[in-house]
Amino acid sequence: MIRKDVLPEALKGVDFSDFWNDGLKRPDVSHSDADICCSCNIPNLDTDKRTVVNGVGDGLNITVEPGQVLGKPIQIQSVVSTEYKSLIELRNTINVGAGASVAIIHCDDTVGDTRSLGNNETHISIAEGAQVEYYKLQNINNRSGLINKTYITMERGSRLFTDCITLNGGHIFNHCEIRMLGEHCELRADGLYLIDGEQRCDNYIFVQHNAPHCTSSELYKGILDDQARASFNGHVLVMDGAVKTEAYQNNRNILLTDKAHVETKPFLEIYNDDVKCSHGSAVGQLDDQALFYMRSRGISERTAMTMLSYAFCDEVIRNISIPELRQAIEDMVKKRLHGELLPCGNCAIPCSSPCNGDDARFEIDVTRL
Secondary structure, eight states, rough: OOOOOOOOOBBTEEEEOOOOOSSSSSOOOOHTTTOOOTTTTOOOOOOSSEEEESSSSSOOOOOOOOOOOOOOOOOEEEEESSSOOOEEEEEEEEEEOTTEEEEEEEEEEEEOOOOEEEEEEEEEETHHHHHHHEEEEOOOOOOOEEEEEEEEEETTTTTTEEEEEEEEEEEEEEEEEEEEEETTOOOEEEEEEEEEEEOOEEEEEEEEEEESSSSEEEEEEEEEEEEEEEEEEEEEEEOOOOOEEEEEEEEEESSSSSSSSEEEEEEEEEEEEEEEEEEEEHHHHHHHHHHHHHHHTOHHHHHHHHHHHHHHHHHHTTTTTHHHHHHHHHHHHHHHHHHSOOOOOGGGGGGGSSSSGGGGOOOOGGGGG
16 A cells, blocks of 8 residues: 655644645554654654655655744654555655755655655755755665756755765665755765665766856765765866855765775866866775774774774764764664674664664654644
8 A cells, every 4th residue: 555644733934735646644643653663764863844754656745934943853764665666756855945944854654665666856956045954864775766956046045954864775866966056055975885785875976166266165975885886976167256165076986895885986177277276086994903802802804894984984873963863873873884793782883772683773653742
């Protein structure tokens, strides 16, 4: 059964328009999803609004009125639960008014191992002087794919922090386009992908500087194990007239085996002289000297690899400004890194919750929705 749940309560100053397709059944939230386990759920997160998308709909529209400053984040959970192979297509629109401030956590997850393909498109419009934090969390089963397309426009004086964290999935493709249309815009775009087996993750990010005095900084990091494959394509375009632009782009990858493969292509296209721009990429393995040092101090090889891998990820994780979200991401990444390699009793980077076997999940408590 494919269905959707939308919570009825609204938040003052924010318009949560209903899904445009109203032909789907809405079961009682109090008991309908009691046995759903969603690893991207943040159980301790205090939110003003949480929307659960269980299956398929035409999309969600969120409008933050001008001047509204939301003290709590908005969480969107897209949970695919179906018994049959499915194509799920969602188109979301988020409009943030002038001078407003909002944090949005958008999670994609699957229940079970049924094959599915998600084709999601999100359009975000950030008006003059607004501030937006947009977190994208992805954790789907190994048989499923996800095409995630995000289009963002920024007006004068707006600020955006976006972070895309890919924890699991058969084949995930992230396509992000960000256009700075006014002066004095600030952008920070981070990404982290952890894949193994025969998984694949492709990231494409395009940043266009249309106006003077804008800054952008991109940092994407990935760890690949087994026969996993990944690619990073970054394109920064500085238009004619966009003087005093500062743009920085960096992609770093760690390959844990000789069969893992990554392609990285950072690219700058500049039509100005008065700019500060740089790009770089790196592909390598864990530091042998650091591993030797840790092993000489009595730390096992697997524990040392886990600790070094987490330290590599921490540069992205520590930029998350929401404490509860940052703690949850830390736990998810730790569990993803050590997997079945280390029992909790011997783990050098313990999580805030147990992570043995099937207990390594974040469950949705529907009574709190």
